[in-house]
Amino acid sequence: MNALVIDDERSSLHLFFDKTINIDKDINFIYFVDDLDHIFSFLENHKVDLIILDIRMKTINGFDLAKMILKKYKDINLIFFTGLLVDETDIPLEIKEKVIGILYKPLNEAKLHELLNKALNKETKLVVRMFGSFDCFINDHVVNFTSTKSKELFALLLCLNGKLLTMEHAITLLWPDKELSKAKILYRDAVWRLRSTLNDINFNCVEFKRAALMLNKDNIECDYYDYLANKISKRPERFLINYDWSIETENYL
Amino acid sequence: MKVSKKLSIYFLSVLFLIVLIVFILNFFDLKNNSSYDKSWPVILIISVFFSTLIVFIQIGSLFFDRDSSINALMTCIGILLFSISSEDSFSYLEKTLIPNSSIFLSSKVFFIVVQLIAYFLIEGFTIRLFIRDFNFTYKKHEVVVTAVLYIISILLLGAFLILEYIKVIIFFYSSIFIIYLYWLIRLLFFSYKIEQKSINAGLILLSNFSIGISFFISTINSLNTSLLFLRGIPSLCAIVSNLITVFIYIDFAYRTTKSAYKNEISEQKIKELQSSLLTMQINPHYIFNSLNTIKNMYSYSQEKGDKGLELLSKNLRQIVNMSENKLISLNKELDNVLNYVEFENLKQNTNYNVIFDIDSSDFLVPPLSIVTLIENSLKYSKINEIEGGFILISTFEEKNYMKVRIYDNGVGFNLMQVASKSSGIKNTKERFKLLLRAKFIVKSKAGEGTEILIEIPKGDNHERISN
Numbered sequence: 001m002n003a004l005v006i007d008d009e010r011s012s013l014h015l016f017f018d019k020t021i022n023i024d025k026d027i028n029f030i031y032f033v034d035d036l037d038h039i040f041s042f043l044e045n046h047k048v049d050l051i052i053l054d055i056r057m058k059t060i061n062g063f064d065l066a067k068m069i070l071k072k073y074k075d076i077n078l079i080f081f082t083g084l085l086v087d088e089t090d091i092p093l094e095i096k097e098k099v100i101g102i103l104y105k106p107l108n109e110a111k112l113h114e115l116l117n118k119a120l121n122k123e124t125k126l127v128v129r130m131f132g133s134f135d136c137f138i139n140d141h142v143v144n145f146t147s148t149k150s151k152e153l154f155a156l157l158l159c160l161n162g163k164l165l166t167m168e169h170a171i172t173l174l175w176p177d178k179e180l181s182k183a184k185i186l187y188r189d190a191v192w193r194l195r196s197t198l199n200d201i202n203f204n205c206v207e208f209k210r211a212a213l214m215l216n217k218d219n220i221e222c223d224y225y226d227y228l229a230n231k232i233s234k235r236p237e238r239f240l241i242n243y244d245w246s247i248e249t250e251n252y253l
Numbered sequence: 254m255k256v257s258k259k260l261s262i263y264f265l266s267v268l269f270l271i272v273l274i275v276f277i278l279n280f281f282d283l284k285n286n287s288s289y290d291k292s293w294p295v296i297l298i299i300s301v302f303f304s305t306l307i308v309f310i311q312i313g314s315l316f317f318d319r320d321s322s323i324n325a326l327m328t329c330i331g332i333l334l335f336s337i338s339s340e341d342s343f344s345y346l347e348k349t350l351i352p353n354s355s356i357f358l359s360s361k362v363f364f365i366v367v368q369l370i371a372y373f374l375i376e377g378f379t380i381r382l383f384i385r386d387f388n389f390t391y392k393k394h395e396v397v398v399t400a401v402l403y404i405i406s407i408l409l410l411g412a413f414l415i416l417e418y419i420k421v422i423i424f425f426y427s428s429i430f431i432i433y434l435y436w437l438i439r440l441l442f443f444s445y446k447i448e449q450k451s452i453n454a455g456l457i458l459l460s461n462f463s464i465g466i467s468f469f470i471s472t473i474n475s476l477n478t479s480l481l482f483l484r485g486i487p488s489l490c491a492i493v494s495n496l497i498t499v500f501i502y503i504d505f506a507y508r509t510t511k512s513a514y515k516n517e518i519s520e521q522k523i524k525e526l527q528s529s530l531l532t533m534q535i536n537p538h539y540i541f542n543s544l545n546t547i548k549n550m551y552s553y554s555q556e557k558g559d560k561g562l563e564l565l566s567k568n569l570r571q572i573v574n575m576s577e578n579k580l581i582s583l584n585k586e587l588d589n590v591l592n593y594v595e596f597e598n599l600k601q602n603t604n605y606n607v608i609f610d611i612d613s614s615d616f617l618v619p620p621l622s623i624v625t626l627i628e629n630s631l632k633y634s635k636i637n638e639i640e641g642g643f644i645l646i647s648t649f650e651e652k653n654y655m656k657v658r659i660y661d662n663g664v665g666f667n668l669m670q671v672a673s674k675s676s677g678i679k680n681t682k683e684r685f686k687l688l689l690r691a692k693f694i695v696k697s698k699a700g701e702g703t704e705i706l707i708e709i710p711k712g713d714n715h716e717r718i719s720n
């Protein structure tokens with residue numbers, strides 16, 4: 001896939017180049033400043049599938065440039081890379097259908113990967129490691145949970161392999177020494193933080209019910225699930241070494 | 254107040270005065286009095302003239318205020334009264350001038366049809382008023398009951414008017430009785446849905462109900478002359494109904510004008526508050542300190558520096574966003590809080606314990622409102638110097654309110670000294686009050702922590718999530 005990157009600031013193009021140089025995706029990036037003649041000359045002689053462009057540029061507005069390009073070349077997808085705050089209603093109707101997403105400056109690599117996957121029609125997968133220390137990865141980046149307990153709650157949910165996790169069960173395992181009323185507050189805190197983290201990475205795999213959680217395993221690649229499905233013959237390490245409550249599962253395995 | 258509404262109120266009042274006189278004369282049965290015979294046609298002509306005028310003014314005013322259900326309702330009531338008073342006039346002329354003229358027969362039919370249409374529209378606009386302006390919400394079975402009652406009332410009224418015209422007595426009493434029963438059921442059905450604030454909804458029902466009684470009693474009246482004592486009741490019901498209608502109209506016009514004026518002032522005030530908060534948030538001290546922090550983070554690692562940069566840009570974006578939106582979802586605001594606290598932890602190398610006890614989040618709050626309160630709490634509570642220090646943000650739903658409670662077990666402060674000086678808290682309090690009519694209570698004592706309780710009344714805000 002050929003992708004054009006257009007920005008009036010060369011420093012922005014350099015940064016983009018640095019961040020995409022090691023991307024393991026089938027995309028060839030070509031960089032342009034806002035020089036319309038060069039851009040259209042390239043478009044006439046090459047097939048381009050994706051354009052990543054700034055909105056506020058010196059010679060032309062990004063939306064207007066996109067409209068001009070799409071008039072002639074209808075099959076190009078768009079990603080806007082901007083410092084402005086963009087609402088859906090700001091995007092002109094003529095190009096709305098082709099806009100994959102908005103990338104805000106300063107560049108967030110995880111978000112860039114997410115949008116590139118979308119452009120390549122690749123489904124975003126959450127890669128989970130449960131043997132050894134528990135970690136999650138999305139678009140080759142570690143998922144940062146905002147608290148240890150929300151991370152632990154997610155681990156417990158994954159451990160249940162799609163079964164319902166009730167508040168009572170979670171409290172018993174995660175806050176065994178706390179008084180019930182305090183434990184409920186801490187549970188709600190962990191749930192809210194988990195929801196916020198999953199929203200942030202745009203991977204909403206948990207159904208948040210009243211006093212219960214349910215995991216949707218679609219698009220989750222997990223070493224534990226692979227082991228249960230006999231896709232891995234030998235367990236690499238101990239199961240969820242960070243958490244005491246995992247001992248039962250560890251013994252079972 | 255629009256000119257057409259003012260005029261229509263004046264003429265409406267004069268019309269009702271005329272109709273009042275007509276009905277009082279009817280009540281005292283002065284038709285037999287010869288002097289009355291001379292004045293009767295004059296009074297009728299005047300009432301027809303005024304009622305015609307009011308109908309045209311009301312129809313005209315609909316062009317200025319198309320969306321007002323109550324305006325449409327008043328127009329239809331005006332048409333109904335016009336047709337009744339005109340029908341009365343023509344009946345009188347029919348009896349006294351040319352008894353057998355076919356002109357009067359066809360005009361009677363015409364006015365019966367007009368009454369039916371006006372009544373049909375009154376019912377429709379009343380239901381619309383209840384749903385739109387008084388915020389009635391209907392469950393499925395209630396929609397079915399309302400529709401059935403509506404259809405039955407149209408059919409029965411049509412039957413009543415036709416039977417009255419063709420004078421078929423046999424089924425007359427039963428159809429009248431059913432109409433009366435319909436009015437009663439309708440009153441009871443809608444009454445249980447009226448909340449005490451919708452006093453006008455109750456009055457509209459009462460007004461419609463008295464029209465119903467008026468129809469019922471006047472029919473018995475015309476058939477059975479021995480029931481003399483009932484003769485005055487239709488007039489009384491009609492008078493009461495008309496007076497209530499005028500009252501509702503004047504009250505509604507006054508309240509919408511007052512409300513429009515208040516809204517204008519509120520809009521201005523909200524813009525001023527947002528602008529002042531923007532100035533407070535984006536100040537050079539904050540920006541340069543933050544940049545300094547980020548530079549420091551880069552000296553540790555690229556990753557830490559990038560993280561700091563991302564948090565600062567999110568913070569700045571949410572500040573800019575505030576000027577675009579008056580209200581945002583609670584979840585978004587709490588994300589802003591999380592972001593802010595993370596950045597503060599990074600800048601000050603602290604680990605503030607902020608707990609999100611979120612039970613309900615399906616409502617809107619002003620942007621950067623809770624962030625400002627947390628900012629204050631972090632500044633003054635000294636929770637990082639206390640063992641087990643924390644800030645607890647709780648949200649929960651009660652019968653008529655959504656509540657947000659921010660509590661810290663920090664050092665507390667003297668309310669009298671600090672609250673009046675804290676422009677952040679003042680700004681937040683004002684925005685909650687203006688945008689959501691929320692109550693804002695601050696409790697604090699030195700050494701005992703601080704609690705802020707925000708009570709947001711449920712209403713449109715509860716259902717509408719903008720982000």
